[in-house]
Amino acid sequence: MTLPVPYLAARTLTVVKPIDTSGAKRIVNLGLNESWLGTAPGAIEAIRASAADVHRYSDPGCKVMRAAIGKQFRLDPARIVCGNGSEELLDAVGRVYARAGDEILFPAYSFLQFNIVAYRIGAKAVEVPLGANFAVDIDMLLAAVTPATRVVFLANPNNPTGVAVPMDEVARLARELPSHIVLVLDAAYAEYVDPAESEATFEIADRHPNVVVTRTFSKAYGLAAARAGWAYAHPEVATALNNVRGIGNVNGMAQAAATVAIAAQGFVKEIRERTAEGRDYLHGRLRALGFELSPSVANFAFARLPGAPAGWAQDTVARLAKQGFIFRSNEDYGLPDWLRITVADQADLDEMLQLLAIEVEAVTGEKLAAGG
Structure with a gap:
């Protein structure tokens, strides 16, 4: 049996990344840069x-x-x-x-x-x-x-x-x-x-x-x-x-x-201001964990853990997904060591950061503060 032949070879490049969240009691998606503050009024x-x-x-x-x-x-x-x-x-x-x-x-x-x-x-x-x-x-x-x-x-x-x-x-x-x-x-x-x-x-x-x-x-x-x-x-x-x-x-x-x-636009102004506050908070917490950050002005942080072994970012994404927190690794962008994490409700960020601190400790061997 023959199959149709595409003019362009098949590729794996895609904005859609499957992720295994089996075992998670709830899912907090920090991987798609969605707004945690909901939809515009009306x-x-x-x-x-x-x-x-x-x-x-x-x-x-x-x-x-x-x-x-x-x-x-x-x-x-x-x-x-x-x-x-x-x-x-x-x-x-x-x-x-x-x-x-x-x-x-x-x-x-x-x-x-x-x-x-x-x-x-x-x-x-x-x-x-x-x-x-x-x-x-x-x-x-x-x-x-x-x-x-x-x-x-x-x-x-x-x-x-x-x-x-x-x-x-x-x-x-x-x-x-x-x-x-x-x-x-x-x-x-x-x-x-x-x-x-x-x-x-x-x-x-x-x-x-x-x-x-x-x-x-x-x-x-x-x-x-x-x-x-x-x-x-x-x-x-x-x-x-x-x-x-x-x-x-x-x-x-x-x-x-x-x-x-x-x-x-009043709602958008509130989104802008609250996102900036949340981004500053997330940036501060990630720096405290030892992450290097890009100067992001959007609704997400872009972060890398210096000295982490190859594959650490992908393994961390996979482990935290099974604990209910999704964020994105960036090997498809040619940046396999970097993580993209969406700004979200502070309580959700704190819970995620506690889990992330455990992952960092496993690499650095240093006990890190879990609090904000």
């Missing part, structure tokens, strides 16, 4: 109300959702494209502007989806080395551009490192990048930084027609399961993206929830 009620029309197709143009986003950020709704999460829109950019043999460029240790977008279309993924402390070097990024470069992805703040690129450097990248290359500013974690900085990306897109800004409702707005995201782009780029996105790609309940959530 969003769940909007979902319930829209469920009455689930037998009807949703608006394929997301007109009401786009209008709400445009009103909130003073943007032209005609330049907004909605997606099944921002991941669909990243993929749409790749499909519209790159082909097999072209190059898709991004800083090393960026969101894994950038690599996957290139893989899906047979393009070459080009990862540009970083500076110290995972800092993106704009000069190196620009120097890596070749005649084959078609798309540049920049996640800001980045996942999994949590590191942000200063907005003046982002603006310089947009200014100096050849205008025929699409620059995607993936701002999935924008709500966790100064709103003035995150909204400056829209101004950059207004100045440069080749710039696309992507945003999501999955993180700060607490709509991870609804799968709603959006992009802001030049009218011609928006038209091109609309031509390749799925019909009815944002379901009616997600549209209703996103339309309500985007106006809840």
Whole structure:
């Protein structure tokens, strides 16, 4: 019996990581950067109300959702494209502007989806080395551009490192990048930084027609399961993206929830402030355990235990999962010694940190304080 032969060889690169939680009495997931503070006010009620029309197709143009986003950020709704999460829109950019043999460029240790977008279309993924402390070097990024470069992805703040690129450097990248290359500013974690900085990306897109800004409702707005995201782009780029996105790609309940959530900026401000407090707390506790940290400004810590033996991070993830705490090791990013841990309720963090302290003690031989 013969099987279908794919044009692209099978790969194991994926954002989905199976994990064994057998034996755990409860599960605290600190591995997906979900918000522990719940969903934006009114969003769940909007979902319930829209469920009455689930037998009807949703608006394929997301007109009401786009209008709400445009009103909130003073943007032209005609330049907004909605997606099944921002991941669909990243993929749409790749499909519209790159082909097999072209190059898709991004800083090393960026969101894994950038690599996957290139893989899906047979393009070459080009990862540009970083500076110290995972800092993106704009000069190196620009120097890596070749005649084959078609798309540049920049996640800001980045996942999994949590590191942000200063907005003046982002603006310089947009200014100096050849205008025929699409620059995607993936701002999935924008709500966790100064709103003035995150909204400056829209101004950059207004100045440069080749710039696309992507945003999501999955993180700060607490709509991870609804799968709603959006992009802001030049009218011609928006038209091109609309031509390749799925019909009815944002379901009616997600549209209703996103339309309500985007106006809840007071809630987002609270999320930003409480996440910063929780991140500072988590960073302090991890430092006390001897961890090295990236300068994350997102809703997670990125940490490494110096001197730990090879495989320690993966073994620790596996052991704590069976005790009910999930977080992520990063061997698929080429950073096997690093852990990504989502900011969460302090009581949950304290319980996890007590278990993590035991793992650290086993390596260092030093008794560590379990308290905060």
